[in-house]
Amino acid sequence: MSGKLIHLPKLEDPRGNLSFLEEENHIPFKIKRTYWIYDVPGGEIRGSHAFKESQEFIIALSGSFDVILNDGENETQFNLNRSYYGLYIPKLLWRSIENFSTNSLALIVSSIPFDQKDYIRDFDEFKIIKNEIEK
Numbered sequence: 001m002s003g004k005l006i007h008l009p010k011l012e013d014p015r016g017n018l019s020f021l022e023e024e025n026h027i028p029f030k031i032k033r034t035y036w037i038y039d040v041p042g043g044e045i046r047g048s049h050a051f052k053e054s055q056e057f058i059i060a061l062s063g064s065f066d067v068i069l070n071d072g073e074n075e076t077q078f079n080l081n082r083s084y085y086g087l088y089i090p091k092l093l094w095r096s097i098e099n100f101s102t103n104s105l106a107l108i109v110s111s112i113p114f115d116q117k118d119y120i121r122d123f124d125e126f127k128i129i130k131n132e133i134e135k
Contacts, residue, residue, distance in 0.1 A: 003069045003078060003089045006057070010084040019084040021109075027057045027088060029111035036061075036107050040100040050094045050120040052129070055111040058097075059086035063104025070094040072127045080106075092133065094126050 008026055011018045023031045037046055047067075058067060064081035071093055078087050086107075089095055097106060112118065120126045 002071065002093060003067070003076065003087050005078065005085055006088050007085045008059075017084070021057070021059075021086070023109075027086075027109065029055045031109045031111070032113050033110040034107070035110075036105060037097070038105045040065075040104065042100075044098075044100070046097040046100075046106075047095045048121070050126045050130075051091050051118050052120060053091050053112055053118050054115075055091055056089045056095075057086050057109045058089065059083060059107045061105040061107050063101040064099075065097055065101065065104050065106060066099045068096045068098065070123075072130045092126075092130055094120075094123060 006026060008019045008021050021027055023029065040046060058080060060080035061083050064079060067078045067080060067087050067089075069076050069078070069089065080087060100106075120129060
């Protein structure tokens with residue numbers, strides 16, 4: 001399946017810790033877009049789609065949430081709750097983000113600029129596309 005947790009550098013300091021990420025060093029792509037999700041009402045789910053080309057890296061900058069990945073057959077859940085690691089998600093994985101804690105902040109960096117045509121928003125269509133590509 002593959003999403004992969006990637007630990008980022010963590011510089012500890014009594015004044016406060018610092019973490020960072022560098023494209024093509026800590027994450028395996030050049031960053032073309034950055035966005036964040038916040039103020040998610042209790043019980044809401046974000047995502048629920050896959051990308052044809054985009055790769056993403058998701059970090060919980062504050063609070064916590066779960067990222068559920070599905071490859072069309074298997075499902076894996078990741079709990080993100082620290083700002084010194086994140087989840088790398090390659091293209092063609094269905095993703096949902098849920099169980100947001102109060103005041104959580106999800107930072108997402110993407111390998112391509114926004115392109116509505118890159119989204120697959122129907123799970124059955126996702127499975128068909130994935131099966132065609134894997135043949």
